[in-house]
Amino acid sequence: MSIETGYSKPLPHLTATNRPFWEGARQHILRVQCCGDCGEHIFFPRPFCPNCYSSNLQWVDMSGRGKVYSFTIVHRPTVRGFSQDAPYIYAVVELDEGPRMVTNIVGCPIDEVRVEMPVIADFEDITPEIALVKFRRSVPAIHG
Amino acid sequence: MSLKGTAAITGVGELKPSRDPGGRTTMELIAQAAVEAVRDAGLERQDIDGLVVAAPMSWSPMVMPSVVAEFLGLQPGYAGLVDLGGASAAGTVWRAAAAIKAGACRHVLCLSGEAQDPKTFYQQQRGRTPPGLSVREFEAPYGPVVANTGYGLIAQRHMYDYGTTKQQMAKVAVDERTNACANPNASFYGKPITIDDVLGSPIVVDPLHLLEIVMPCCGAAAMVVSRAEDATSTPHPPIHLLGFGEQVTHSIISCAPSLTQSPIAVTAQKAYQMAGVTPGDIDLASIYDCYTIMVIITLEDAGFCEKGQGGPFVQEHDLTYKGDFPVNTHGGQLSFGQPGLAGGASHIVEAVRQLSGQAGERQLRNCDLAFVNGNGGIISEEVSLILGNSL
Ligand SMILES: [Zn+2]
Numbered sequence: 001m002s003i004e005t006g007y008s009k010p011l012p013h014l015t016a017t018n019r020p021f022w023e024g025a026r027q028h029i030l031r032v033q034c035c036g037d038c039g040e041h042i043f044f045p046r047p048f049c050p051n052c053y054s055s056n057l058q059w060v061d062m063s064g065r066g067k068v069y070s071f072t073i074v075h076r077p078t079v080r081g082f083s084q085d086a087p088y089i090y091a092v093v094e095l096d097e098g099p100r101m102v103t104n105i106v107g108c109p110i111d112e113v114r115v116e117m118p119v120i121a122d123f124e125d126i127t128p129e130i131a132l133v134k135f136r137r138s139v140p141a142i143h144g
Numbered sequence: 145m146s147l148k149g150t151a152a153i154t155g156v157g158e159l160k161p162s163r164d165p166g167g168r169t170t171m172e173l174i175a176q177a178a179v180e181a182v183r184d185a186g187l188e189r190q191d192i193d194g195l196v197v198a199a200p201m202s203w204s205p206m207v208m209p210s211v212v213a214e215f216l217g218l219q220p221g222y223a224g225l226v227d228l229g230g231a232s233a234a235g236t237v238w239r240a241a242a243a244i245k246a247g248a249c250r251h252v253l254c255l256s257g258e259a260q261d262p263k264t265f266y267q268q269q270r271g272r273t274p275p276g277l278s279v280r281e282f283e284a285p286y287g288p289v290v291a292n293t294g295y296g297l298i299a300q301r302h303m304y305d306y307g308t309t310k311q312q313m314a315k316v317a318v319d320e321r322t323n324a325c326a327n328p329n330a331s332f333y334g335k336p337i338t339i340d341d342v343l344g345s346p347i348v349v350d351p352l353h354l355l356e357i358v359m360p361c362c363g364a365a366a367m368v369v370s371r372a373e374d375a376t377s378t379p380h381p382p383i384h385l386l387g388f389g390e391q392v393t394h395s396i397i398s399c400a401p402s403l404t405q406s407p408i409a410v411t412a413q414k415a416y417q418m419a420g421v422t423p424g425d426i427d428l429a430s431i432y433d434c435y436t437i438m439v440i441i442t443l444e445d446a447g448f449c450e451k452g453q454g455g456p457f458v459q460e461h462d463l464t465y466k467g468d469f470p471v472n473t474h475g476g477q478l479s480f481g482q483p484g485l486a487g488g489a490s491h492i493v494e495a496v497r498q499l500s501g502q503a504g505e506r507q508l509r510n511c512d513l514a515f516v517n518g519n520g521g522i523i524s525e526e527v528s529l530i531l532g533n534s535l
Contacts, residue, residue, distance in 0.1 A: 010284040013275035043398070044278040070304070070403055072296025073350035074289055082287040087350075090286060090293045092398055100398040102283045110350075115304040132285055 009081035011130055018045040020059045025131045028123040030062045032099055043099035064121035065138060066095040073110045089113050093135050107136040146418050149535050151241035152375040152382030154251075155185025155368040156493045160329045161481035165259035165362040170200050170484075173364035174257040175215055177486070181366035186379040187251060192368070194222040194252030196240050198232035198485040202260050212255065222248040228392070229520025230432055232256060233365065233489035234527035238388035240369035250371045257364025258484020278396045289349060291434065292357060294397045294522035296349035299437040301403040303351065306452035310351055312459050313436040314342035316471075317355050317478055319463035320433065324475025326465060326506035331361060331481035356436040356478070363483025365493055383496045386421070386513075387530035389414030397522045408445035408517060411528040415515075416447075419530035423447040427511040428498050429469070430491040432519035433476040442517050443471075446528065465506040473498060473506050488518045492529070499533040 014022055024031035033042040035049035036056035048055045071091035077083055089105040091113070105113050106122055120138035123131040157180025159173060174197075182192060197212050209223035222243040226235040233256045240252035273280045288294070302308045321337045324330035337355060345354040375382035389411030394400045416422060423446060431442045440454030448469075449457040461469040474480050474494035477487040495514035497503045516529040 009287070010280070012281040012285055015276040015281075017276070018281055044282050044396075070297040070301035072293050072300055072352075073347075074287060074293060074296075075346070075350065076289065076348045077287055078289050079284075079287060085287065088287060090288065090296070090349075092297055092403070102286050102288070102396070102398050104286050115301060134286075 007081075007126055010079070011126065014129070017047050021045050022130060024059070025123055025133050026129065028131065030064045030121045030133055031059050032062060032097075033057045034060045041098045043101055062095055062097050066093045066119055066135070068105065068113065068115055068117045068119060069094040069100055070115055071105060071113050091135070093119055101133070104134045105136065106134045145245070147238060147241045147245060147388060148386050148418050149372055149384065150245045151369050152372055152384045153237070153367050153492070153496050153531070154370040154375050154378040154380070154382050155181045155183070155187065156496050157181035157184055157366040158329070158486070158490065158493045159257070159363045159365070159483070161331050161361040161363040161483045163361050168259055170203050170257060170259040171212070171215055173259050173362065174212065174255050174366070177257060177364035177366035178216055178253055178255055181253065181368050184380070185251070185368040185370065187368065189217055191251050192218055192253050193220055194240060194243055194249030195220040196224045196226060196236040196252060196254050198236055198256035198488070199225055199227040200258050201484055202258060216253075218253075220249065222252065228518070228525040228527065230434060230485065230488045231518035231520035231525040231527040232485045233492060234516060234518030234529055235390065237367065237369060237385060237492060237529060238390070238527070241385050244369070244371045250374050252369045254367045254369055255364070256485040256489045258486065259362045260360060260484065278399070282398070283396055291522060292349045292352065295435040295437060296352050297397060298403045298441070298523065299351050299435070302437055302441065305404050306455065308440060308455035310343060311339055312455035313356060313440065314339045314353070315458050316433070316436040316439045316463065317342045319458075319467070320472050320476040321479045322464045323473050323506060324479030327474050327480065330475040330479050331359060332475065332479040352435060352437070358434050358477045358482040358487065361481040361483050363481065363486050365486040365489035367489065367492060367496070380502065381500045381533055383499050383531050383533060384535055385529065386532045387415040387417065387419030389528045390526065392525045394524050395521060400522060400524070404441065405451070406441050406445045406523040407526045408442055408519070408528060411526045412446040412515070412517070415528040415530045419532070421513060421530060423515070426513050426515045427470070428473065428495060428508060428514040429471045430495040430514055431472065431517040432488060432491060433472055433478050434482070434519065436478070438519060439471065439476070441523070442519070446515060446517065465508060470508055473503065473508065491516050491518070492531075495531050499531060
């Protein structure tokens with residue numbers, strides 16, 4: 001448990017490879033790696049492209065927009081720290097750029113979350129070093 | 145390489161699952177099942193010259209085959225470990241046959257089991273995931289609940305894509321429970337349930353209810369896989385391995401190619417092809433059922449119905465041993481219990497019993513060909529087997 005914050009849930013460990021992701025999150029920027037050779041967006045972070053094995057990777061900023069690929073509402077958590085949050089929304093979001101990531105949908109009543117619902121990244125500051133990438137409902141852009 | 149006709153299951157041993165191991169260790173449970181299987185095959189310790197162990201969850205897999213071999217007084221010419229989650233037990237069977245084909249051994253013990261304290265099951269996951277792995281850095285902070293959340297996500301997307309209903313999923317649990325009520329060794333023997341019971345049980349991870357989720361327990365299973373030439377005078381009819389398929393596609397759910405189309409489409413096809421059979425030839429589907437949705441997805445991807453039609457299929461067919469399409473006649477893991485990786489073995493053991501006419505009250509009248517599936521992780525690791533009582 002972090003003594004300063006009282007936060008008792010698991011936190012990510014920064015490694016040389018994933019550090020740019022979490023540094024981006026801390027600045028409320030969602031960024032993933034992109035392969036300079038095959039163009040693949042890569043999530044989770046790796047030292048090489050899992051598609052073509054190139055190590056020519058750049059970190060690029062995402063739009064932060066995506067859709068709920070699927071979700072489940074957790075009523076009975078088993079891991080320390082999550083009990084007070086239940087029921088909470090555990091989801092896989094598919095970013096507009098392609099990659100999928102596990103996350104929570106926040107600020108949305110549990111009976112209103114839907115598959116394919118448009119969402120946008122919403123960062124939760126946890127410690128001075130870590131902000132988690134969560135998502136909230138987004139209003140689709142109105143075209144007119 | 146085809147393994148058709150290479151090897152047969154000549155003996156099985158299976159402990160009745162229990163919630164409490166009664167002071168016995170994982171090693172002791174596994175060994176007890178092993179001794180039963182060797183006796184069942186009409187063999188002696190000296191005959192066993194191969195060993196494949198499914199890695200228990202509560203035990204570091206460090207040099208496990210030698211530890212198990214020593215405990216059982218074996219000095220095998222082939223010793224392996226399979227670490228494919230729920231698909232491990234099915235994975236041991238074709239690896240045993242492959243080792244036999246390579247000439248490494250003649251009689252292979254395939255073992256799985258777990259002695260876990262039900263009170264601490266969720267804390268007792270093997271070892272510690274090292275920092276930097278995707279599951280620890282990119283899933284754990286968001287509150288996954290063992291495999292439950294993964295299958296909640298799968299069920300939700302299946303409902304969205306194909307209109308599968310909660311009633312259809314519940315029907316799987318009800319029919320399997322009917323089967324368990326004809327299996328005195330099942331954890332939920334003598335406790336029939338209705339669709340209302342399932343839908344009225346607590347929601348664990350919406351849309352999945354408590355009665356749609358396996359109960360972790362203690363137990364063990366063992367199978368003797370013998371070279372076909374050495375399986376001609378065993379006490380029970382040899383149950384031949386006719387085909388297999390295996391595929392691993394991902395580990396964490398965000399990397400799954402799909403949440404509703406599993407690699408079983410590939411593994412089942414490979415297994416049918418090797419066996420020279422089609423889904424229409426199968427008499428028993430003995431398929432991994434960690435959650436109700438997994439049965440529906442497996443029936444679709446193994447070709448028993450069209451993709452997306454698994455929900456209507458389970459609604460329209462009687463999946464019990466008395467029914468028109470028998471599935472998991474031992475009760476499935478949902479009603480038999482999930483003794484760690486021996487849960488996956490329960491589908492193989494039941495297929496052997498049905499194919500050899502040893503299934504007692506729940507014996508199917510015509511059962512010559514079984515489709516068995518093992519599923520690991522979050523539809524991550526799949527092993528399909530075709531077993532039959534003739535070549
Ligand atoms: Zn690439």
